[in-house]
Amino acid sequence: xxxxxxxxxxxxxxxxxxxxxxxxxxxxxxxxxxxxxxxxxxxxxxxxxxxxxxxxxxxxxxxxxxxxxxxxxxxxxxxxxxxxxxxxxxxxxxxxxxxxxxxxxxxxxxxxxxxxxxxxxxxxxxxxxxxxxxxxxxxxxxxxxxxxxxxxxxxxxxxxxxxxxxxxxxxxxxxxxxxxxxxxxxxxxxxxxxxxxx
Numbered sequence: 001x002x003x004x005x006x007x008x009x010x011x012x013x014x015x016x017x018x019x020x021x022x023x024x025x026x027x028x029x030x031x032x033x034x035x036x037x038x039x040x041x042x043x044x045x046x047x048x049x050x051x052x053x054x055x056x057x058x059x060x061x062x063x064x065x066x067x068x069x070x071x072x073x074x075x076x077x078x079x080x081x082x083x084x085x086x087x088x089x090x091x092x093x094x095x096x097x098x099x100x101x102x103x104x105x106x107x108x109x110x111x112x113x114x115x116x117x118x119x120x121x122x123x124x125x126x127x128x129x130x131x132x133x134x135x136x137x138x139x140x141x142x143x144x145x146x147x148x149x150x151x152x153x154x155x156x157x158x159x160x161x162x163x164x165x166x167x168x169x170x171x172x173x174x175x176x177x178x179x180x181x182x183x184x185x186x187x188x189x190x191x192x193x194x195x196x197x198x
Contacts, residue, residue, distance in 0.1 A: 001186070001193065002024065002087060002089065002116045002117075002118040002193050003024060003027045003028055003031060003087060003116065004031075005114065005116040005193060005195045006028075006031075006085035006086065006087055006114050006115060006116045007085065007113075007114050008028055008031040008032055008036075008084065008085040009031065009032070009084075010031075010032055010033040010035055010036060011032065011033070011035040011036050012031075012032045012036045012037075012084035012085055013032075013036065013037045013039075013082065013083055013084055014028045014031075014032055014036065014037070014038055014039070014083060014084055014085040014086065014087070015038075015039050015040075015041065015076075015078070015083045015085070015086045015087075015108065016028055016038065016039070016040045016041070016086075016087045016088075016089070017041050017073050017076070017086060017087070017088045017091060017101075017105070018041070018042055018043075018073060018088050018089065018090070018091020018092075018094070018095075019040030019041060019042045019047070019048075019051060019068070019089070020042055020044075020047045020051070020089070020090075020091075021047050021050040021051050021054060022040055022050070022051035022054055022055065022068075023089065024087045024089045024118075025038050025040040025051065025066065026054070026055075026058065026063065028085070028087065029062045029063050029066055030060075030062055032062070033061075033062050034061035034062050034064065034065070036062070036065070037065045037066075037067075038065070038066045038067075039066075039067050039068075039069060039083075040066065040067070040068045040069070041068075041069045041070075041071045041073070041076070041077075042068075042070065042071075043070065043071070043072060043073070044070075045070050048068040048069075048070055051068050052068050055068075073088070073091060073092075073095050073101045073104060074095060074096065074097055074100050074101055074104060075104070076104045076105075076107070076108050078108045079108075080107050080108065081107075081108070081109065081110045081111065082108055082110070083108050083109055083110065083113065084110055084113050085109075085113055085114055085115065085116075086105050086108065086109055086113075086114075086115035086116075087115065087116050087117075087118070088101075088105070088115070088116075088117040088118070088119075089118045089119075090118065090119050090120070091119070092117050092119055092194075093119050093120060093159050093160070093163045094159065098164065098169075098172060099172055099175065099176060102172055102173050102176035102178075102196075103176045103177065105117075105176075105196070106176050106177045106178055106196075106198055109198040110198065111198055112197070112198065113197070113198050114195065114196060114197050114198070115195075115196040115197075115198075116193055116194070116195050116196070117169075117193065117194040117195075117196070118191065118192075118193050119163070119191070119192060119193075119194075120132075120156070120159075120160045120163065120190070120191060120192070121160075121163075121166065121185055121186070121189055121190060121191050121192030122160060122161070122163055122164075122165050122166075123185070123188075123189035123190065124165070124166075124185070124189060125188075125189055128188055128189040128190065131190075132160070132190055133157060136153075136156055136157045136160075137157070140153055140156065141153050141154050141156075166183030166184075166185065166192055166194070167183065169181070169183050169192075169194045170182065170183050170194070173194065173196050177198070178196045178197060178198060179197055179198065180195075180196065180197035181194065181195070181196050181197075182194075182195050183195075
């Protein structure tokens with residue numbers, strides 16, 4: 001859904017910010033096809049290595065024109081208005097300056113193009129919020145601990161609590177210059193997608 005909301009189409013040049021190991025990037029590649037181009041950008045070099053190795057194992061012409069760049073979401077290394085679509089998967093919540101990151105997405109998008117920002121959500125329902133906290137404390141973090149990754153997941157609860165709500169994200173996006181911003185709650189409010197149009 002996050003990729004579809006970007007309205008990426010065959011031949012487009014698209015950007016996946018905070019791409020990690022490339023999950024959204026590969027879905028974008030399938031949308032833009034062999035005539036399109038996908039750029040994955042992440043701050044963590046190790047994740048880009050994983051993404052590159054995954055790309056080598058993929059079959060299909062749509063995966064050939066993909067590049068992986070190390071960079072900062074707060075200072076994207078691209079000219080203005082160069083991308084037909086942008087995605088951010090579970091990354092906006094982790095940047096040091098959300099308004100600046102949104103402004104950078106706006107800057108690199110072509111006029112009339114769209115972006116989709118997928119992340120955890122601060123649920124509006126008290127019940128869902130309590131369920132989310134319980135799942136993080138009793139399922140996610142204990143499971144991660146068994147794999148020696150407690151630190152990588154223990155921060156989630158606090159980061160979600162400090163993340164702007166959907167309406168707040170919409171307001172920040174409009175302030176960054178977007179003509180249209182809608183936040184959709186997904187998975188009963190546990191996740192959210194901010195869909196933007198320049």
